[in-house]
Amino acid sequence: MREVLLSVALVCGALPASAQQATCGGSFEAFVAGLRDEAITSGHDAAVVRQFLSGARQDPAVLRRDRGQGIFQTPFIEFSRKLISQDRLDRGRALGQRFDAVFSRIERDFGISRGVLLAFWAFETDYGAVQGDFNTLNALVTLAHDCRRPEIFRPQVFAALELFEQGNFDPATTTGAWAGEIGQVQMLPRDILENGVDGDGDGLVRLKTSAPDALMSAARMLSGLGWRYGEPWLQEVVLPPDIDWSRTGLETTMSVAEWERLGVRARDGALDDARLEASILVPQGRGGPAFIAYPNFRVYFEWNQSFTYVTTAAYFATRLQGAPVYDAGSPVPGLAGDRMQALQRALAARGYDVGAIDGILGAGTRAAVRDMQAKLGLPADGWPTAELLSRL
Structure with a gap:
């Protein structure tokens, strides 16, 4: 589900001007020829580039999926109940125990709680079971050719070329999600190049078949995106009835101590460090559940830009760590x-x-x-x- 946005937006600012200014659309064959010429001009071996792009095809199914992301119109309560089941909770906790050594290493090296990665693992591929069967090269080239978001996907074609040169990508057989993500936690080629980790010690980075590799790589990526070591991300709260509702939302941040002075209380346990800056979220308005979002919550938006997805993933991570089911309340019906x-x-x-x-x-x-x-x-x-x- 990383398709709404992916961390590659951070990469675009570092691209050479030729890549940022490249055209899109037009003849697909001419477009692929342009990719080939640019790669060769950039210093890649001409024979390798031709081999890499020789089978590239436009995939209409990718464009249909790109235009049909209606699931993100679903309100938070309905969306979260669809994605979070008792079975997913049970399997997540079992996998947390099975890979305890990996998660302990992640917690030690990156300060990221296991629930965070388990939630991504669950939502992206159902713990590795559903990784997608789209040809990755075709998906990337199709979306780079499409003029909706070429600045995101064109650089990924060249990143995939680098993986091919390393022997870690097969343009004919590498498959993944429709938007070009690969592996158990769905990472784009540039993310793999920059954050791939050999988590199981076999000398290879295999995000499709090795859970330790996938989890360690995802942890390194989140850390690079700004995850703050050992800090929380989201917590359910109870709000006072006289709160100024205009202060809710990510646009307003105050210290935890200031929120406490206004009467905000944790629904379970206590709020975290009083010095942390935080925002109050009410995904379905004043009648629904309420959360306090700590700085790490904003890192989720580097993974996916959907507010509903991000809030659900962050909440699920707290459930995997023992938080109770949120109080759904009685929200006023919204618009759809x-x-x-x-x-x-x-x-x-x-x-x-x-x-x-x-x-x-x-x-x-x-x-x-x-x-x-x-x-x-x-x-x-x-x-x-x-x-x-x-x-x-």
């Missing part, structure tokens, strides 16, 4: 589909940057909703409702 798009159009017409009119409640739409609610005298919890749409 055409009505959500109608709200986005209304907000955009008023000058708000909500991104694409796609029916997905992303960060831009949430912020716009919160601001408009405040202007209309409604509780500014960032949750879009029929009342808000009616008022607009």
